[in-house]
Amino acid sequence: MENNIMEDYIVKAVAADDQIRAYAATTRNLVEYARAAHNTSPVATAALGRLLTAGAMMGSMMKGNSDVLTLKIEGTGPIGGIVVTADSHADVKGYVYNPEVLLHANAQGKLDVSGSIGAGMLQVIRDIGLKEPYMGQIALVSGEIAEDLTYYYATSEQTPSSVALGVLMNRNNTVKQAGGFILQLLPDTKDAVIDQLEEKLSHVTSVTDMLDRGMTPEDILEELLGDFGLTILEKVPTRFHCSCSKERVEKAIVSLGEKDLTELAQGDKPVEVNCHFCNTNYQFSPEEMQAILERSRERRLIRNEDGEQANE
Numbered sequence: 074m075e076n077n078i079m080e081d082y083i084v085k086a087v088a089a090d091d092q093i094r095a096y097a098a099t100t101r102n103l104v105e106y107a108r109a110a111h112n113t114s115p116v117a118t119a120a121l122g123r124l125l126t127a128g129a130m131m132g133s134m135m136k137g138n139s140d141v142l143t144l145k146i147e148g149t150g151p152i153g154g155i156v157v158t159a160d161s162h163a164d165v166k167g168y169v170y171n172p173e174v175l176l177h178a179n180a181q182g183k184l185d186v187s188g189s190i191g192a193g194m195l196q197v198i199r200d201i202g203l204k205e206p207y208m209g210q211i212a213l214v215s216g217e218i219a220e221d222l223t224y225y226y227a228t229s230e231q232t233p234s235s236v237a238l239g240v241l242m243n244r245n246n247t248v249k250q251a252g253g254f255i256l257q258l259l260p261d262t263k264d265a266v267i268d269q270l271e272e273k274l275s276h277v278t279s280v281t282d283m284l285d286r287g288m289t290p291e292d293i294l295e296e297l298l299g300d301f302g303l304t305i306l307e308k309v310p311t312r313f314h315c316s317c318s319k320e321r322v323e324k325a326i327v328s329l330g331e332k333d334l335t336e337l338a339q340g341d342k343p344v345e346v347n348c349h350f351c352n353t354n355y356q357f358s359p360e361e362m363q364a365i366l367e368r369s370r371e372r373r374l375i376r377n378e379d380g381e382q383a384n385e
Contacts, residue, residue: 079099079101079289080099080102080310081098081099081100081101081102081103081310081311081312082098082099082290082308082309082310082311083096083097083098083129083130083133083163083290083308083309083310083311084096084097084098084290084291084294084305084307084308084309085133085305085306085307085308085309086294086298086303086304086305086306087303087304087306088294088298088301088302088303088304089262089263089266089270089298089301089302090302091259092258092259092261092262092263092266093256093257093258093259093262093266093270093298093301094256094257094259095254095255095256095257095294095297095298095303096130096133096134096254096255096256097252097253097254097290097291097293097294098126098129098130098252098253098254098290098311099250099251099252099284099289099290100122100125100126100129100251100252100253100311101248101249101250101251101252101284102312102313103125103129103165103251103311103312103313104118104121104122104125104126104240104248104251104313105247105248105251106312106313107121107122107125107166107167107168107313108121108122108246108247108248110313110351110352111168111169111172111352112172112173112352113169113172113173114172114173114174114175114246115184115242115246116152116174116175116176116184116185116186116189117152117169117171117172117173117174117189118240118242118246118248119184119186119240119242120152120155120169120186120189120190120218121155121157121167121168121169121172122240122248122251123186123218123219123238123239123240123253124144124146124155124157124167124218124238125157125165125166125167125313126238126240126251126252126253127144127157127218127219127222127236127238127253127255128142128144128157128158128159128165128167129159129163129165129311130163130253130254130255131144131159131197131255132159132160132161132162132163132164132165133159133161133162133163133309133311135160135161135199135201136161136201137161137201137202138161138162139160139161139202140160140161140199140200140201140202141158141159141160141199141200142158142159142160142197142198142199142200143156143157143158143196143197143198143199143200144156144157144158144159144167144195144196144197144198145157145195145196145198146190146193146194146195146196146213146218146221147193147194148190148191148192148193148194148213148216149191149192149193150188150189150190150191150192150193150216151171151174151176151189151191152169152170152171152174152189152190153169153170153171154169154170154193155167155168155169155170155190156168156349156350158350162309163309163310163311163312164311164312164313164314165311165312165313165314166313166314166315166350166351167350168349168350168352174189176188176189184240184242186216186217186218187215187216187217188216189216190213190216190218191216192212192213192216193212193213193216194210194211194212194213195210195211195212195213195221195222195225196208196209196210197209197210197225197229209225209229209230210229211224211225211228211229218238219236219237219238219253220236222234222236222238222255223235223236226257232257232258233257233258233262233267234255234256234257234258235254235255235256235270235274236253236254236255237253237254237255237277237279237280238252238253238280239251239252239253239279239280239281239284240281241281241284241285249281249285250281250284250285251281251284252280252281252284252290252293253280254280254290254293254294254297256270256274256297256298258270266301269300269301270298270301273297273298273300274297277297280293283296291305313351315348315350315351315353317348317350317351317353317355319355322346322348322355323357323365325346326344326346326357326362326365327365327368327369331366331369331370334362334365334366334369335366337362337366338359338362338363338365338366340359340362341359342359343356343357343358343359344356344357344362345357
Protein backbone atom coordinates (compact mmCIF):
# COMPACT_ATOMS: atom_id res chain seq x y z
CA MET A 74 0.00 0.00 0.00
CA GLU A 75 1.25 3.51 -0.79
CA ASN A 76 2.99 5.24 2.09
CA ASN A 77 1.15 8.51 1.53
CA ILE A 78 -2.27 6.94 2.18
CA MET A 79 -3.66 8.02 5.52
CA GLU A 80 -4.50 5.37 8.10
CA ASP A 81 -8.18 4.90 8.86
CA TYR A 82 -9.35 6.56 12.06
CA ILE A 83 -12.19 8.47 13.72
CA VAL A 84 -11.87 11.69 15.68
CA LYS A 85 -14.33 12.50 18.47
CA ALA A 86 -14.78 16.10 19.56
CA VAL A 87 -17.08 18.63 21.23
CA ALA A 88 -17.65 22.30 20.47
CA ALA A 89 -19.72 25.33 21.51
CA ASP A 90 -19.38 24.61 25.27
CA ASP A 91 -20.39 20.98 24.76
CA GLN A 92 -23.52 21.91 22.82
CA ILE A 93 -22.18 20.11 19.71
CA ARG A 94 -20.87 16.52 19.55
CA ALA A 95 -18.73 15.79 16.51
CA TYR A 96 -17.23 12.77 14.77
CA ALA A 97 -15.12 12.70 11.61
CA ALA A 98 -13.54 9.72 9.88
CA THR A 99 -11.24 8.75 7.06
CA THR A 100 -12.03 5.19 5.91
CA ARG A 101 -10.31 4.74 2.55
CA ASN A 102 -8.49 1.53 3.50
CA LEU A 103 -11.45 -0.31 5.00
CA VAL A 104 -13.70 0.62 2.07
CA GLU A 105 -11.03 -0.56 -0.38
CA TYR A 106 -10.73 -3.79 1.61
CA ALA A 107 -14.49 -4.31 1.31
CA ARG A 108 -14.39 -3.54 -2.43
CA ALA A 109 -11.67 -6.12 -3.02
CA ALA A 110 -13.28 -8.76 -0.78
CA HIS A 111 -16.71 -8.48 -2.40
CA ASN A 112 -15.57 -7.45 -5.89
CA THR A 113 -18.11 -4.63 -5.87
CA SER A 114 -18.95 -2.42 -8.84
CA PRO A 115 -18.21 1.33 -8.43
CA VAL A 116 -21.79 2.21 -7.40
CA ALA A 117 -21.98 -0.76 -5.01
CA THR A 118 -18.58 0.26 -3.54
CA ALA A 119 -19.90 3.79 -2.97
CA ALA A 120 -23.12 2.56 -1.32
CA LEU A 121 -21.38 -0.01 0.89
CA GLY A 122 -18.52 2.39 1.68
CA ARG A 123 -20.89 5.10 2.88
CA LEU A 124 -22.75 2.72 5.19
CA LEU A 125 -19.49 1.18 6.49
CA THR A 126 -18.22 4.68 7.30
CA ALA A 127 -21.44 5.56 9.11
CA GLY A 128 -21.34 2.23 10.96
CA ALA A 129 -17.77 2.80 12.12
CA MET A 130 -18.61 6.25 13.54
CA MET A 131 -21.92 5.14 15.09
CA GLY A 132 -20.26 2.03 16.56
CA SER A 133 -17.59 4.19 18.19
CA MET A 134 -20.38 6.13 19.97
CA MET A 135 -21.42 3.01 21.92
CA LYS A 136 -20.09 2.49 25.45
CA GLY A 137 -20.06 -1.24 26.24
CA ASN A 138 -17.21 -3.54 25.20
CA SER A 139 -19.62 -6.08 23.70
CA ASP A 140 -22.14 -3.61 22.23
CA VAL A 141 -23.00 -4.27 18.57
CA LEU A 142 -24.65 -1.97 16.03
CA THR A 143 -26.34 -3.21 12.86
CA LEU A 144 -27.37 -0.94 9.98
CA LYS A 145 -29.63 -2.55 7.41
CA ILE A 146 -30.99 -1.00 4.22
CA GLU A 147 -33.47 -2.82 2.01
CA GLY A 148 -34.65 -1.13 -1.18
CA THR A 149 -36.41 -1.63 -4.48
CA GLY A 150 -33.28 -0.69 -6.48
CA PRO A 151 -30.94 -3.18 -8.17
CA ILE A 152 -28.55 -3.41 -5.19
CA GLY A 153 -31.38 -4.91 -3.15
CA GLY A 154 -29.91 -4.16 0.23
CA ILE A 155 -26.86 -3.50 2.40
CA VAL A 156 -25.99 -4.87 5.84
CA VAL A 157 -23.26 -3.40 8.07
CA THR A 158 -22.35 -4.30 11.65
CA ALA A 159 -19.92 -2.46 13.92
CA ASP A 160 -18.76 -2.67 17.51
CA SER A 161 -17.76 -0.06 20.06
CA HIS A 162 -14.09 -0.44 19.04
CA ALA A 163 -15.00 0.81 15.51
CA ASP A 164 -14.39 -2.59 13.93
CA VAL A 165 -16.84 -2.79 11.05
CA LYS A 166 -17.90 -5.27 8.37
CA GLY A 167 -20.63 -5.44 5.74
CA TYR A 168 -21.90 -6.56 2.37
CA VAL A 169 -24.34 -5.65 -0.39
CA TYR A 170 -26.92 -8.12 -1.71
CA ASN A 171 -26.00 -7.60 -5.37
CA PRO A 172 -22.37 -6.41 -5.59
CA GLU A 173 -22.07 -6.35 -9.39
CA VAL A 174 -24.75 -3.73 -10.11
CA LEU A 175 -23.79 -1.27 -12.88
CA LEU A 176 -25.67 2.01 -13.31
CA HIS A 177 -25.18 5.15 -15.39
CA ALA A 178 -24.05 8.25 -13.53
CA ASN A 179 -26.77 10.52 -12.14
CA ALA A 180 -27.65 14.01 -13.44
CA GLN A 181 -24.69 15.49 -11.51
CA GLY A 182 -22.28 13.03 -13.14
CA LYS A 183 -21.82 11.18 -9.82
CA LEU A 184 -22.28 7.51 -8.91
CA ASP A 185 -26.03 6.95 -8.60
CA VAL A 186 -26.20 5.49 -5.08
CA SER A 187 -29.78 6.66 -4.64
CA GLY A 188 -30.86 4.94 -7.88
CA SER A 189 -29.09 1.73 -6.90
CA ILE A 190 -30.96 1.57 -3.58
CA GLY A 191 -34.39 2.87 -4.61
CA ALA A 192 -37.31 3.25 -2.20
CA GLY A 193 -37.14 1.21 0.98
CA MET A 194 -36.37 1.08 4.69
CA LEU A 195 -33.43 1.78 6.99
CA GLN A 196 -33.11 -0.20 10.23
CA VAL A 197 -30.75 0.70 13.06
CA ILE A 198 -30.37 -2.09 15.64
CA ARG A 199 -28.32 -1.63 18.82
CA ASP A 200 -27.59 -4.71 20.91
CA ILE A 201 -26.27 -3.41 24.23
CA GLY A 202 -26.77 -6.58 26.28
CA LEU A 203 -30.37 -5.99 27.32
CA LYS A 204 -33.08 -8.63 26.90
CA GLU A 205 -34.18 -7.10 23.60
CA PRO A 206 -32.01 -5.00 21.26
CA TYR A 207 -33.11 -1.43 20.54
CA MET A 208 -34.42 -1.03 16.99
CA GLY A 209 -35.30 2.12 15.08
CA GLN A 210 -36.72 2.08 11.57
CA ILE A 211 -37.54 4.73 8.98
CA ALA A 212 -38.59 4.86 5.35
CA LEU A 213 -35.68 6.03 3.19
CA VAL A 214 -36.00 9.70 2.26
CA SER A 215 -33.49 9.69 -0.62
CA GLY A 216 -31.37 6.53 -0.70
CA GLU A 217 -28.27 8.74 -0.48
CA ILE A 218 -27.60 7.20 2.98
CA ALA A 219 -26.23 10.35 4.68
CA GLU A 220 -29.58 12.13 4.26
CA ASP A 221 -31.41 9.01 5.42
CA LEU A 222 -29.31 8.81 8.58
CA THR A 223 -29.81 12.54 9.23
CA TYR A 224 -33.57 11.93 9.03
CA TYR A 225 -33.27 8.81 11.22
CA TYR A 226 -31.50 10.75 13.97
CA ALA A 227 -34.09 13.54 13.86
CA THR A 228 -37.15 11.25 13.95
CA SER A 229 -36.13 8.09 15.81
CA GLU A 230 -33.67 9.56 18.32
CA GLN A 231 -34.82 13.22 18.41
CA THR A 232 -31.20 14.28 17.93
CA PRO A 233 -30.79 17.04 15.30
CA SER A 234 -27.76 15.93 13.29
CA SER A 235 -25.82 16.60 10.13
CA VAL A 236 -24.41 13.49 8.47
CA ALA A 237 -22.00 13.59 5.51
CA LEU A 238 -20.59 10.47 3.86
CA GLY A 239 -18.60 10.01 0.69
CA VAL A 240 -16.59 7.59 -1.44
CA LEU A 241 -14.41 8.80 -4.31
CA MET A 242 -13.22 6.25 -6.89
CA ASN A 243 -10.05 6.11 -8.98
CA ARG A 244 -10.31 5.55 -12.74
CA ASN A 245 -9.28 1.91 -12.22
CA ASN A 246 -12.29 1.51 -9.86
CA THR A 247 -10.24 1.28 -6.66
CA VAL A 248 -11.13 3.59 -3.79
CA LYS A 249 -9.34 6.95 -3.81
CA GLN A 250 -10.93 8.56 -0.76
CA ALA A 251 -13.67 7.64 1.73
CA GLY A 252 -14.85 9.23 4.93
CA GLY A 253 -17.54 11.24 6.62
CA PHE A 254 -18.64 13.30 9.59
CA ILE A 255 -21.56 13.36 12.03
CA LEU A 256 -22.38 16.54 13.93
CA GLN A 257 -25.03 16.35 16.65
CA LEU A 258 -26.76 19.09 18.61
CA LEU A 259 -27.38 18.35 22.27
CA PRO A 260 -30.65 19.41 23.96
CA ASP A 261 -30.95 23.12 24.74
CA THR A 262 -28.44 24.17 22.07
CA LYS A 263 -28.83 27.94 21.62
CA ASP A 264 -30.54 29.17 18.43
CA ALA A 265 -27.54 31.38 17.62
CA VAL A 266 -25.27 28.31 17.60
CA ILE A 267 -27.72 26.42 15.36
CA ASP A 268 -27.95 29.32 12.90
CA GLN A 269 -24.17 29.75 12.78
CA LEU A 270 -23.64 26.00 12.22
CA GLU A 271 -26.23 25.86 9.45
CA GLU A 272 -24.51 28.77 7.73
CA LYS A 273 -21.14 26.98 8.01
CA LEU A 274 -22.52 23.70 6.64
CA SER A 275 -24.13 25.47 3.67
CA HIS A 276 -20.62 26.17 2.30
CA VAL A 277 -19.34 22.57 2.54
CA THR A 278 -18.85 21.00 -0.89
CA SER A 279 -18.29 17.33 -0.11
CA VAL A 280 -16.38 15.34 2.47
CA THR A 281 -14.41 13.48 -0.23
CA ASP A 282 -13.39 16.82 -1.77
CA MET A 283 -12.02 17.85 1.64
CA LEU A 284 -10.15 14.54 2.04
CA ASP A 285 -8.84 14.75 -1.52
CA ARG A 286 -7.37 18.16 -0.73
CA GLY A 287 -5.29 16.41 1.94
CA MET A 288 -7.44 17.36 4.91
CA THR A 289 -7.40 15.05 7.92
CA PRO A 290 -10.51 14.37 10.08
CA GLU A 291 -9.06 16.90 12.56
CA ASP A 292 -8.76 19.48 9.73
CA ILE A 293 -12.36 18.81 8.66
CA LEU A 294 -13.71 19.39 12.18
CA GLU A 295 -11.51 22.49 12.53
CA GLU A 296 -12.98 23.88 9.32
CA LEU A 297 -16.55 23.11 10.42
CA LEU A 298 -16.33 23.94 14.12
CA GLY A 299 -13.15 25.96 14.65
CA ASP A 300 -15.23 29.10 15.27
CA PHE A 301 -17.14 27.32 18.05
CA GLY A 302 -14.23 26.43 20.30
CA LEU A 303 -13.40 22.91 19.17
CA THR A 304 -11.98 20.37 21.62
CA ILE A 305 -10.64 17.07 20.24
CA LEU A 306 -11.41 14.32 22.75
CA GLU A 307 -10.15 11.11 21.20
CA LYS A 308 -8.68 9.50 18.09
CA VAL A 309 -9.89 5.95 17.45
CA PRO A 310 -8.53 3.53 14.80
CA THR A 311 -11.14 1.88 12.60
CA ARG A 312 -10.88 -1.14 10.29
CA PHE A 313 -12.82 -3.72 8.31
CA HIS A 314 -12.73 -6.75 10.60
CA CYS A 315 -14.73 -9.97 10.46
CA SER A 316 -14.63 -12.38 13.41
CA CYS A 317 -15.57 -15.45 11.37
CA SER A 318 -13.42 -18.59 11.62
CA LYS A 319 -13.63 -22.26 10.64
CA GLU A 320 -14.52 -23.10 14.26
CA ARG A 321 -17.42 -20.61 14.29
CA VAL A 322 -18.68 -21.88 10.94
CA GLU A 323 -18.55 -25.43 12.30
CA LYS A 324 -20.81 -24.38 15.20
CA ALA A 325 -23.29 -22.98 12.66
CA ILE A 326 -23.20 -26.27 10.72
CA VAL A 327 -23.90 -28.26 13.90
CA SER A 328 -27.03 -26.17 14.49
CA LEU A 329 -28.52 -27.43 11.20
CA GLY A 330 -29.92 -30.54 12.86
CA GLU A 331 -29.29 -34.26 12.34
CA LYS A 332 -31.28 -34.73 9.10
CA ASP A 333 -29.43 -31.99 7.17
CA LEU A 334 -26.10 -32.89 8.76
CA THR A 335 -26.49 -36.55 7.78
CA GLU A 336 -27.22 -35.59 4.15
CA LEU A 337 -24.14 -33.35 4.00
CA ALA A 338 -21.91 -35.96 5.64
CA GLN A 339 -22.99 -38.65 3.18
CA GLY A 340 -21.81 -36.64 0.16
CA ASP A 341 -18.52 -37.40 -1.53
CA LYS A 342 -17.59 -33.76 -2.18
CA PRO A 343 -16.40 -31.06 0.25
CA VAL A 344 -19.05 -28.80 1.76
CA GLU A 345 -18.30 -25.09 1.19
CA VAL A 346 -19.71 -22.39 3.47
CA ASN A 347 -19.42 -18.69 2.64
CA CYS A 348 -19.27 -15.80 5.15
CA HIS A 349 -21.51 -13.03 3.78
CA PHE A 350 -19.64 -10.30 5.62
CA CYS A 351 -16.09 -10.89 4.38
CA ASN A 352 -16.76 -13.31 1.49
CA THR A 353 -14.37 -15.94 2.93
CA ASN A 354 -15.10 -19.54 1.90
CA TYR A 355 -14.61 -22.40 4.36
CA GLN A 356 -14.32 -25.97 3.10
CA PHE A 357 -15.18 -29.12 5.07
CA SER A 358 -14.09 -32.46 3.62
CA PRO A 359 -16.46 -35.48 3.74
CA GLU A 360 -14.32 -36.81 6.63
CA GLU A 361 -14.66 -33.54 8.54
CA MET A 362 -18.43 -33.55 7.95
CA GLN A 363 -18.64 -37.12 9.27
CA ALA A 364 -16.70 -36.10 12.39
CA ILE A 365 -19.01 -33.08 12.90
CA LEU A 366 -22.04 -35.36 12.59
CA GLU A 367 -20.62 -37.80 15.15
CA ARG A 368 -19.81 -34.99 17.61
CA SER A 369 -23.32 -33.60 17.14
CA ARG A 370 -24.83 -37.02 17.91
CA GLU A 371 -22.67 -37.36 21.03
CA ARG A 372 -23.77 -33.95 22.31
CA ARG A 373 -27.41 -34.76 21.62
CA LEU A 374 -27.06 -38.07 23.49
CA ILE A 375 -25.49 -36.33 26.51
CA ARG A 376 -28.27 -33.69 26.54
CA ASN A 377 -30.94 -36.39 26.37
CA GLU A 378 -29.34 -38.34 29.21
CA ASP A 379 -29.10 -35.16 31.33
CA GLY A 380 -32.74 -34.44 30.60
CA GLU A 381 -33.81 -37.97 31.64
CA GLN A 382 -31.78 -37.72 34.87
CA ALA A 383 -33.36 -34.36 35.67
CA ASN A 384 -36.84 -35.88 35.22
CA GLU A 385 -36.19 -38.89 37.48
